[in-house]
Amino acid sequence: MHWFLEPGLWSNDAVRTGVGVGGVVAIVSALVGLFTVMRGQSFAGHALADVATAGGAGSGVLGFSPLAGFVVGALVGAGAMEAIGVERVRQRDVATGVVLGGATGLSALFLYLITLNSSSTGSTQLILFGSLFIVSKATFFVAAVLSAVVCLALAWLGRPLLFASLSPDAANARGVAVTRVALLYTVLMAVTVGLSAIVIGSVLSTALLIGPPAAALRLGRSLSATFTTAAAFGVAAVALGVVVSYDSYYWWPSHRALPVSFCVVTLVVVELIAVNVVRRVTTRRIVETRE
Amino acid sequence: MFSSFMTNAWIVGTVVALLAGATGFFVVLRGSSFAAHAIPNGAFAGAAGATLVGITPLVGLIAFAVMAALGIGASRRHRSDVATAMALVMMLALGAAFLSLSAAYEPQVDALLFGEILGVATSSIAPVVIISLACALALAFMYRPLLFNAAAPDLASARGLNPTVLEMAFMLTLALGSALTVPVVGALLTFSLTVGPPAAARLITRRPATALVTSMLLSVVTLWASIVASYQTNLPVGFFVGTFSALVYVAARVATQRLGRRA
16 A cells, blocks of 8 residues: 555644545535535635635735634625625626626735735635645634534525425425525525635635535435435545645655645546546446347 | 836736627626636636746637636536536646646736736737737627527527537637736636626616627726726735726616616
8 A cells, every 4th residue: 555655644643634624624515515506506606715715815914813704705705696696596697706706806905915014925825725734723623613513504404495496486385485595505605615715725615515516416316315425525535635645745856746725626526527427328328228 | 107118008908808898798698607707717727837838828828718618618518507617626726736836936826816917018919919809800700699599599599500609609709818818917807807897788788789888898997997096006906907897887786776766
């Protein structure tokens, strides 16, 4: 196994915390993301991550905790999207776009102010692309608690949300407050995305939110199996990604490791493509045997 | 404000804003804001890759923007928003990997993401003008089919209009335009200009041709105002582009609602 697991991998504290927090975030993102994919809200999910970036950068300027910045930023973004685009479903795309555009402007300002005021470099890349390896134990703890809260809320909201996602009209007729459920779900998504944006960067948060659930949904199994598969896909991508990123330090003489975010995103994409290929091959076989 | 080093900024900025206003009109019409967000980010990865290999950034920008456009356009049929999201994160992750391998300086990264309109070189004016003219021509050519497809998709395909080909052609035009705007206003803010002003124009008027012209005008005014504000305050131009684009939309929304209530 030494060719794959480089020596010292598991005794490394940063790696252990990274895998732990990455795994927790991957599970929550997969659970919340299943609804994002079902409801066709990938754009909103991604936009919230970018809006959270503005909050994270703002916390750097104003000097409060980054985690609060990311989560509050995402929540404000979710509120703004709902305020602009609640009237018609077709306006959702534009509403998301306008909020996203405004928020990127704010991040531009905050990141500029950060580089102006501090001598530390790399803050832009850190906020956008993150790194699992520098997550502190304190952040790990807060992230775990917030994840548990999100999971509980999702368990409570799950049934009406599923109903409202699959057939909004029927749900409405049966007395489910569809718009309120949608608003609550957007808030949950905002907290999840804000949480994952601080630990793994806003780029990776979209990958974990959309990729594993989309792959699990393509397999088309029962609901509980889909939840489990999605979470497993997410955790596998994070764990493997950490190992590959750690190993890559030894691949080149220059000792420039591949960023962990890059490795995890690539693995998520590979999973999705693999599932698509498998699906295509197996459905063809079924058709052939029937003939 | 109109001194010699600002001349290039005014010229290139105006061209870019006109093009963004025109493409943005169709983006809003077709509801493809997510693609319009993803493609410039793909272009950003291309610029980072070009820096790593040591070729002209414009080549990398165009190559990656086209790749992103093809990836999004090809999987249009089912769950296009998932495909767009995955194409987007993959491109951004590639960009991050390129940057960390080449160890670029942070100001360069910031410029790619948020733009450096005041640093436009005279030599880059000609390519920008030529490519925007090509994009404008392509859009003029596609104007009627795109409108037809957006207004009545079924009727349009019954009349022999292939929606996949149309989508692909539009995505490619979007990609070329983005490759151009990324170095000027940055990957993250190309998008603001393509959504805010056009969405406002669509609220102001329902006639397609008028909306298209209004969108281009609003876009140019937004960019000019941003350049002026940036020059006066010394804050990054991207901040003003993003804020003003959103404000233009909100203003149009408030104004139309007031008028609608009175009428």
